[in-house]
Amino acid sequence: MANILIIDDDPDIVEAMKIVLESKDHRVSIAKNGEEGLKKAKLDKPDLIILDVMMETMGKGFEVAKELRKSQGHKDSPILMLTAIKESTGLDFKTEAGDKDWLPVDEYLEKPLKPQELILKVEALLEKR
Amino acid sequence: MRNIAPQEGLVERAYWLIRLRWIAVAGVVLTVLFVEKVVNVPLESFALYAIAVAIGLYNSAFFSYLNRIRKTNPPNPATIVNRVANVQISSDLLSLTALIHFSGGVENPFIFYFIFHVIIASILLTRRASYFQATFAVFLFISMVNLEYFNVLRHYSLKGFIDSSLYANSIYVSGISLVFISTLYLAVYMASSISVKLRQREKSLEEANLLLEEKDRIKSNYVLRVSHDIKEHLSTIQGCLDPVLQELTGELNSGQKDLIRRAVHRTGKLTFFVKALLEITRIKLSREIEMSRFSLRKTIDNTVNFVEAKAKDKDIAFNYNLDPGVDVIKGAQVYIEETIANLLANSVKYTPRGGKVDMEIRDRGDSVLIQVSDTGIGIPKVDIPNIFGEFYRAGNARALERDGTGLGLAIAKEVVERHNGKIWVESVEGKGSIFSILLPK
Numbered sequence: 001m002a003n004i005l006i007i008d009d010d011p012d013i014v015e016a017m018k019i020v021l022e023s024k025d026h027r028v029s030i031a032k033n034g035e036e037g038l039k040k041a042k043l044d045k046p047d048l049i050i051l052d053v054m055m056e057t058m059g060k061g062f063e064v065a066k067e068l069r070k071s072q073g074h075k076d077s078p079i080l081m082l083t084a085i086k087e088s089t090g091l092d093f094k095t096e097a098g099d100k101d102w103l104p105v106d107e108y109l110e111k112p113l114k115p116q117e118l119i120l121k122v123e124a125l126l127e128k129r
Numbered sequence: 130m131r132n133i134a135p136q137e138g139l140v141e142r143a144y145w146l147i148r149l150r151w152i153a154v155a156g157v158v159l160t161v162l163f164v165e166k167v168v169n170v171p172l173e174s175f176a177l178y179a180i181a182v183a184i185g186l187y188n189s190a191f192f193s194y195l196n197r198i199r200k201t202n203p204p205n206p207a208t209i210v211n212r213v214a215n216v217q218i219s220s221d222l223l224s225l226t227a228l229i230h231f232s233g234g235v236e237n238p239f240i241f242y243f244i245f246h247v248i249i250a251s252i253l254l255t256r257r258a259s260y261f262q263a264t265f266a267v268f269l270f271i272s273m274v275n276l277e278y279f280n281v282l283r284h285y286s287l288k289g290f291i292d293s294s295l296y297a298n299s300i301y302v303s304g305i306s307l308v309f310i311s312t313l314y315l316a317v318y319m320a321s322s323i324s325v326k327l328r329q330r331e332k333s334l335e336e337a338n339l340l341l342e343e344k345d346r347i348k349s350n351y352v353l354r355v356s357h358d359i360k361e362h363l364s365t366i367q368g369c370l371d372p373v374l375q376e377l378t379g380e381l382n383s384g385q386k387d388l389i390r391r392a393v394h395r396t397g398k399l400t401f402f403v404k405a406l407l408e409i410t411r412i413k414l415s416r417e418i419e420m421s422r423f424s425l426r427k428t429i430d431n432t433v434n435f436v437e438a439k440a441k442d443k444d445i446a447f448n449y450n451l452d453p454g455v456d457v458i459k460g461a462q463v464y465i466e467e468t469i470a471n472l473l474a475n476s477v478k479y480t481p482r483g484g485k486v487d488m489e490i491r492d493r494g495d496s497v498l499i500q501v502s503d504t505g506i507g508i509p510k511v512d513i514p515n516i517f518g519e520f521y522r523a524g525n526a527r528a529l530e531r532d533g534t535g536l537g538l539a540i541a542k543e544v545v546e547r548h549n550g551k552i553w554v555e556s557v558e559g560k561g562s563i564f565s566i567l568l569p570k
Contacts, residue, residue, distance in 0.1 A: 010361075010365055012368075012369060016368040016369045017368070019372045019378060020372050111368070112371075112400060113368050113371075114371060115371050115372050115375055
């Protein structure tokens, strides 16, 4: 059981994720935008953050991820980023530090989400912590 | 009348003129030989051969100059090539006059060859320049005829062909000159009228083409936006349906389960379709796709892994053969992998149980040939010309598999052509198909 923060502006997919995660007895809190997400991350100290990259404007999720990493307190909370990036932007981003396109996230999950995949990735990240 | 200078085609036409000139050099030599040996008319062969050599020399010079222009790519190649074409035609007129002077002057029937030169000028040059060249031809001709008439220049007669001294006959000379001059100007008038019209048409076609491209781009942008929106909603629908189907929201009865499963299935199909549509639109809209050097060998391995299980499920024998020389090529790896995987998946999809699918990857020096062959249902002859078109599916494919976007091969074609490659198919209905991709390294 863990505290999970979902930062995503699509209330429908958030509800679906919440149901999936709660079925595994995780506690889920929700933020509808980047600012709220940063605030809640500070307050709730979640064990894991799920972040949508396409929130509000395209790529906004990137900035939020960088902010999250910069601020103290939840520097090491794993971030699972939801993307549809391959199809919608053609961006090919890498996860190694030092790369120009480096993004400080731990794992990616492509939309549409499969419940099993979500559970597996979440569990794997929580275990690594 | 506007002076429209021919643009892009000009360099090609300049090369064409050079090729013609090589033929002319050979023609001069052969004609001299023929007239002397067969017709038995003695000629000033030394002077004539010397002129032929001179033509050959300046032709080589023009050829290397043009090559250099093409390589260095100056800011305004059209003006330079235009100037070169003018010089070429003037040189040709001079050479022709010299040839004719040494072989009978006004008595030589080859004087009509001046017409060819002014026609070539009308095709290559602006209307004004063509008239200028015709006037230059008239000047050369009249000078030659008069200088010979007044014995300033020696007259070389064609013994055994024309034995009376026509060159000194004032009525003959003025008659020929009149016909000659009017013929040249009429030829320029007619040929340049036609070529000016053709250039105008060429230009308006080009403009229409640009307009169409712009319209197509606007349409593609529209498709991109719409399909992107649709896809977002679809993935949320799917994300909401999946937990229900997996009974995370409570147990379902069999009817509920059945209907949700159907809904999930159809949402998946629609998502797949929208993804394909997004993909082809995105490739079409991108001015350049990012290319890097990658291992085709590894990419092939990935596609093989992807298709092997599918083939096994249908009891299809899948084999592949990779030339040892094939490895690193330049391209967009993701797209190439997808394209090859796509062809393999198609072959497996349209090959009946127990059939065969083979892939051959051959080294072709500066390119790689990838061939996927199968013993499948093949493509009906009527469908082959359209098989790479967007949303097109062959009749027998539709009958066999109701589902299919009709975009797979269109994407493949777009990807391959973006790599300056070629894609084609050979197929016999009922026997099988061979899809081939030729990719530059």
